[in-house]
Amino acid sequence: MSISAVLQQPLKPFIKIAKEGVSKDDAVSLFKALSLPILGLAIFLLLWQVAAQNIVTSLGNFPGPGEVYNQASNLVEEHRVEREAVQKKYERQRERNEKKLAKNPDAQVKWREYKSRITFFDQIGTSLITVLCGFILASLIAIPIGIVIGLSASSYQAINPIIQILKPVSPLAWLPLVTMVVSAVYVSDDPAFSKSFIVSMITVSLCCLWPTMINTAVGVAGVSQDLLNVSKVLRLNWFTHVKKIVLPSAIPLMFTGLRLSLGIAWMVLIAAEMLAQNPGLGKFVWDEFQNGSSNSLGRIMVAILVIGFIGFILDRLMLMLQKIVNWDKNAVVR
């Protein structure tokens, strides 16, 4: 399946209608495709509204859908205003300097950099970058280890107890250790990455290693005996054996693991950011909580919805990648 085919899949009924006009069957399937989710959403919003009115906190009513919508627009507006302000500063600086230079071409002019305050959208960006880096780092470690322990039963026996003990550890338990170690080890005058970024990334990696590692190992160990026999008869060398036979067999399970890992990575990251006060969506939520203004709950709710939505999108992206990479085009991946 090509990338565009994968992208188009959810839109199939619509594309078909666009191409061929509406038939009765199409109309029914389109109606179903649209109406049921909308109905579900409507009921959910209604329940939410009712529940929100009945929950009173020290910061006022629990935010209902309307309040959340307002806060979302506020956040967008704040972001826009902030960016404009910075833009203006730069413009003023340019004008100032141009005037100076016009008067005296040899004048020394200063070009200063203005930083905008960190907005909600900056936090989203930070979180996304951190989660992706942590996830990629974890995958780079987990996949090779998974392959090795999948191929050799003795290395599996040696490593399995360690995996089983480390796997259930909560990210919050790792965090203090990681923070201390990074502070001690990662010392440089002009760091390429901020310490908080490194801490969040490593914590995320530590927690999302396991599903990928275990699933890769299971996939690698489960290569069918027939294919192993083919490999033996061909006397494939180790590298070709892994590349041509083991990895392709393991890909479906490996991706199952990767998807689980990415999901965990995203959850862990938010928690780590909250606890460690590292920039990102988690910190945003925590700051709002500490703020305690009447808007806070609404803004936290916006953040929660965004977190959920991003988690969903990340999973869909992995699914798409899985469909593209998977050789078994008949397999149902969901």
Place this chain on the structure above:
Amino acid sequence: MNFLELTKVDMEFPTPKGTFKALDCVDLNIAEGEFVSLIGHSGCGKSTVLNIVAGLYEATKGGVILEGKEVNEPGPERAVVFQNHSLLPWLTAYQNVELAVNTVFSKTKSKAEIKDWIEHNLELVHMSHAMHKRPDEISGGMKQRVGIARALAMQPKVLLMDEPFGALDALTRAHLQDSVMEIQNKLGNTIIMITHDVDEAVLLSDRIVMMTNGPAATIGEILKVELERPRDRLALADNPEYNHYRSEVLRFLYEKQRKVEPISSAKKESGDKESKVA
């Protein structure tokens, strides 16, 4: 000296209930260019013999000698056509054959020669039209043909086939049998083939090796088939000599080595199960 010798091969499998003796003293000599069939009841140890020749199993006692050299590991000079084709599902027919050709001829053939050789072998089994399809896009018979092309492309000294046409319908099977006869006629390969099909054995073989029932199976009789080649299945249908060979094999399988199926006890067991469920 024989081309391929199996000398006093014993095979024991360790099982939870102690060792299981599958083969007992299998002695067989095969000449170069000979087509030998192994026939016997299910579970008697045919695949085990083949796997030992392939080097996938190691005989507990005795051994296999090919052209004066002992066989102790698998290798492309003893190519195997597996019962269930065993193509790599993520590679096209061409790529499947390519994997084999690349590992065998990477040092001796140029890139262009390799390509020609792959296409030539797919042509041999009449698969040129679907060479760039993946296994899940072609029929069972076509997969089996690609499996044969892959084995042939290694230019093996011995071609080992484990029930190569077992899973196919009668028409496709007949077609592939003809292909194999044609190819063997052209290339003169030495072939060991396992089969359940008496007609197939008589039609294709120079010798039919009939195995006794396991456990501790061994070679019961060897029947030399001296029908002239090329053989034509239609002409042979009424040939008395052909029918004589056929009945020889049938007699061995169903009189001398009649499988004493415990049908009554099996029935009883299933009856028990049913009563338990109820």
